[in-house]
Amino acid sequence: MSAPRTLVVGVDGSPHARRALAWALDLAGAVGARVVAVHALGLLAQLGGEAVPTASHRQELTRLFEEQWCAPLRDAAVEHRTLLVDGNPVTALLAAAEHEDGAVIVVGSRGSGGFPGLQLGSTSHQLVQHAHVPVVVIPPAS
Amino acid sequence: MLLVAAAPELDRHDVGPGHPERPARLPAALAGIDAADLRDAVVALDPRRATEAELSLVHPLPYLEALHAFCDAGGGALDPDTVAVPGSWDTALVAAGAVLAAVDGLAAGRGEVAFVAARPPGHHALRDEPMGFCLINNIAVAAAALAERGERVLVVDWDVHHGNGTQAIFWDDPRVLYVSTHQAPLYPGTGAVTETGGPGAPGLTVNVPLPSGATGDVVLRALDDVVAPVVARFAPTWVLVSAGFDAHRADPLAGLELTAGDFADLARRVQAFAPGPGRLALVLEGGYDLEALRLSVGASLAAVLDAPFRPEAASSGGPGIHAVDAARRVHGGDDGGGR
Numbered sequence: 036m037s038a039p040r041t042l043v044v045g046v047d048g049s050p051h052a053r054r055a056l057a058w059a060l061d062l063a064g065a066v067g068a069r070v071v072a073v074h075a076l077g078l079l080a081q082l083g084g085e086a087v088p089t090a091s092h093r094q095e096l097t098r099l100f101e102e103q104w105c106a107p108l109r110d111a112a113v114e115h116r117t118l119l120v121d122g123n124p125v126t127a128l129l130a131a132a133e134h135e136d137g138a139v140i141v142v143g144s145r146g147s148g149g150f151p152g153l154q155l156g157s158t159s160h161q162l163v164q165h166a167h168v169p170v171v172v173i174p175p176a177s
Numbered sequence: 178m179l180l181v182a183a184a185p186e187l188d189r190h191d192v193g194p195g196h197p198e199r200p201a202r203l204p205a206a207l208a209g210i211d212a213a214d215l216r217d218a219v220v221a222l223d224p225r226r227a228t229e230a231e232l233s234l235v236h237p238l239p240y241l242e243a244l245h246a247f248c249d250a251g252g253g254a255l256d257p258d259t260v261a262v263p264g265s266w267d268t269a270l271v272a273a274g275a276v277l278a279a280v281d282g283l284a285a286g287r288g289e290v291a292f293v294a295a296r297p298p299g300h301h302a303l304r305d306e307p308m309g310f311c312l313i314n315n316i317a318v319a320a321a322a323l324a325e326r327g328e329r330v331l332v333v334d335w336d337v338h339h340g341n342g343t344q345a346i347f348w349d350d351p352r353v354l355y356v357s358t359h360q361a362p363l364y365p366g367t368g369a370v371t372e373t374g375g376p377g378a379p380g381l382t383v384n385v386p387l388p389s390g391a392t393g394d395v396v397l398r399a400l401d402d403v404v405a406p407v408v409a410r411f412a413p414t415w416v417l418v419s420a421g422f423d424a425h426r427a428d429p430l431a432g433l434e435l436t437a438g439d440f441a442d443l444a445r446r447v448q449a450f451a452p453g454p455g456r457l458a459l460v461l462e463g464g465y466d467l468e469a470l471r472l473s474v475g476a477s478l479a480a481v482l483d484a485p486f487r488p489e490a491a492s493s494g495g496p497g498i499h500a501v502d503a504a505r506r507v508h509g510g511d512d513g514g515g516r
Binding site: 121122124125127157 | 310364
């Protein structure tokens with residue numbers, strides 16, 4: 036098996052997503068792969084609070100995504116791309132893997148939520164059910 | 178008469194504080210009827226649950242079984258937006274059943290128009306995937322039931338979000354014309370003007386994506402210039418409306434600038450698409466500012482019943498005419514095109 040050329044990673048600013056991105060960057064650095072970081076803007080992501088108009092909140096999320104959540108990409112000497120899309124994370128990650136020729140999808144796991152064994156549930160579980168490429172789920176820190 | 182299918186007393190889909198798709202939405206929507214002084218026109222329909230056979234016209238049985246089991250097991254987050262609790266399954270059956278009851282009530286000649294105040298909403302739900310607060314695609318279940326009876330169904334979706342689930346379900350179905358006006362870019366990211374239907378139903382999906390800040394006059398222009406010619410060619414025998422009210426300027430989830438007066442005007446336009454009385458049902462989708470929901474529901478229902486309630490003036494002057502023009506070009510303007 037040849038080394039993967041593109042890793043697709045879900046990022047959302049959470050600790051588990053940071054672990055997933057760090058793992059992907061380590062692998063990408065070791066094998067010379069590129070990393071595509073994806074964040075899906077869901078319905079609740081639009082809810083910025085009463086004092087924050089929606090358009091401004093969207094801009095704020097975009098800034099956070101580019102400047103903070105994806106900062107490790109810039110710090111690593113790895114070819115990368117960032118994608119901010121509207122939709123749910125499963126659909127967004129599957130689409131990114133397809134359109135970016137992703138060889139592996141990497142996500143972090145909260146370690147809760149969802150019910151393994153059902154078709155419904157967590158993002159990582161749904162990805163495993165529907166992806167056409169390997170899915171790496173980074174477990175919780177402890 | 179106004180048929181009302183609503184059973185807030187059976188609503189057990191409470192996913193916790195802080196979630197905008199909350200039980201209080203139903204009383205707020207129903208309060209619009211009183212605000213518009215329409216109480217005397219109301220015929221309250223008995224609540225009923227959609228059956229497995231009725232749901233299976235849209236959703237595969239394995240999906241329904243998995244969703245049921247998921248709720249029975251305690252529920253949880255289906256995606257970052259969409260949460261189910263133990264009571265969600267039964268509430269979803271009541272919601273889908275409410276749309277079916279509304280359609281059956283109209284078919285029986287019990288009223289001129291129906292309003293369905295039920296939740297969770299449905300238009301994001303795909304055949305085998307919940308998303309965007311939606312578990313069962315309520316309006317699709319009713320549209321599919323009508324189509325099975327040989328009817329030609331127009332679904333107008335004026336929710337601020339694109340109804341990706343409804344579009345996907347009827348993408349290749351020539352019995353259903355799906356029309357959506359929605360904000361873009363915005364969740365769920367679908368609904369481009371170039372999405373016009375599958376090979377079995379070319380031109381029978383109509384999308385008019387509008388920019389943030391668009392006002393009611395732009396949406397009306399979309400209905401008049403883009404949608405009306407397609408509807409005339411399709412000649413629907415029924416009109417179902419995915420009546421989300423989150424395009425209201427006060428809604429916290431989106432950025433369109435509509436008012437209650439605009440929803441009244443939209444309702445009148447869509448009513449004109451129906452072949453006659455008793456073939457129009459408005460089905461609640463989104464709408465998360467409770468006061469905006471109350472006023473907008475009241476104004477919409479008053480408009481289709483020729484009652485005077487219009488608490489907010491129509492809006493105008495926002496961007497988006499170029500998007501309407503683009504959609505008109507895609508769908509052939511007034512002189513053909515479509516199917």
